[in-house]
Amino acid sequence: MILEPPLIFHYIARKAYRYLEQCSERSLLLLCSLLLIGLGWLHYSFPVDISFFLFYLVPVAIVTWFIRGEWGILFGVISAVFWLASDLRIELGKHLSAHLWNMSVRSIQFAIIVYLLTAFKRAYNLEKTLARFDTLTQTVNRYHFFELLQAQLTLNQKNCISFTIAYIDLDDFKQINDKFGHQVGDNILRKFAHTIQQNIRSQDILGRLGGDEFVLLLPNLNPQEAPTFLKRIQGCLTQITTPDHHSITVSIGAATFECFPTSCDEVLEYVDQLMYNVKMSGKNNIIYEIVKH
Structure with missing residues (x-):
């Protein structure tokens, strides 16, 4: 041409x-x-x-x-x-x-x-x-996260390296906004993002997909380390409290991919469904899986 x-x-x-x-x-x-x-x-x-x-x-x-x-x-x-x-x-x-x-x-x-x-x-x-970047939480936004995730997928397919991804949702966030106002809700989201960023590795990437939904890309985090790592993140987040001194809770759907998906949508849909399963089973929990095929 x-x-x-x-x-x-x-x-x-x-x-x-x-x-x-x-x-x-x-x-x-x-x-x-x-x-x-x-x-x-x-x-x-x-x-x-x-x-x-x-x-x-x-x-x-x-x-x-x-x-x-x-x-x-x-x-x-x-x-x-x-x-x-x-x-x-x-x-x-x-x-x-x-x-x-x-x-x-x-x-x-x-x-x-x-x-x-x-x-x-x-x-x-x-x-x-x-x-x-998301202006409220200073995390990467949806568009840029997809760019970084696609780059990770390409790298993993080439080098056959597993990676972990976690979909994190703040439980009952709408009720917090309704009860205390959006300014309090925004402050909690900032603390939420800051707490995660303070407790992850330098190579990990936190993105905000919208509202109270965050996603965490964890390169080279193997199945032996992932559950403990995610549990620690969850524990740190529960230290954040609302103005009436109630601790927030989170629902996390996470998976370590030992196969190599071809699209970002496939990856996010998988962990989003795991997070949804947590919501349906009572919230404030983690569902973690290993995807081998």
């Missing part, structure tokens, strides 16, 4: 962005320094006086976006100095004060672009965070 020119440009730009994103700061600085030096030499050697602003902007923008704004300002000043050298070559000894003025203006122009690019990056990172 032959790509149209706009699609080719988009493909190349995406590949370049991913490459730069994976580079270390030292590699990026070396790459952009060589690019800047090459541009300076080309500008100085060019037989006619043309604007190199857009060319200099490339290394300036790269170091600003992928490293820090301070590097962007430095690269902008260096670009202006290279530009000054080219101007002096063409009009040696003439209007030096004007050339110095032009260099200062160009440095300011680069600095303004660096400032705007830095502000845009902050807004971009904030938007990316809001798109991936």
Whole structure:
């Protein structure tokens, strides 16, 4: 299949962005320094006086976006100095004060672009965070959890490693909201999420699917460890109390998958059904299974 020119440009730009994103700061600085030096030499050697602003902007923008704004300002000043050298070559000894003025203006122009690019990056990172994380509990949201779970499924299929997943539901949460108000309910959800995050491993992932339903992805947690681990989580959660000093309770459906499901929906439907079975049998309990086929 032959790509149209706009699609080719988009493909190349995406590949370049991913490459730069994976580079270390030292590699990026070396790459952009060589690019800047090459541009300076080309500008100085060019037989006619043309604007190199857009060319200099490339290394300036790269170091600003992928490293820090301070590097962007430095690269902008260096670009202006290279530009000054080219101007002096063409009009040696003439209007030096004007050339110095032009260099200062160009440095300011680069600095303004660096400032705007830095502000845009902050807004971009904030938007990316809001798109991936639940603002109330600071856990990953449903969409991002599905992304992470799919990556885990792909990894496990490739390496034949089991994983555990738990569906956790806060019992009678609607009654808490009705009795004490949504602000109290939100505070309990925050404590709920914080308590779980304080008692899991660094590689574990807690997501909020909606309301009072949370899901916990536990990579490399084997069937021997999983029941004890989940029981400890449940015990920690029961230490959270409502304003009338009643402990909350949770229903947990969990499974260790030693087979390798192909879809996230299949995994979540399985543990969701286990959690529902807990609800139907009296709540405040854990049902745990090992899925081998």
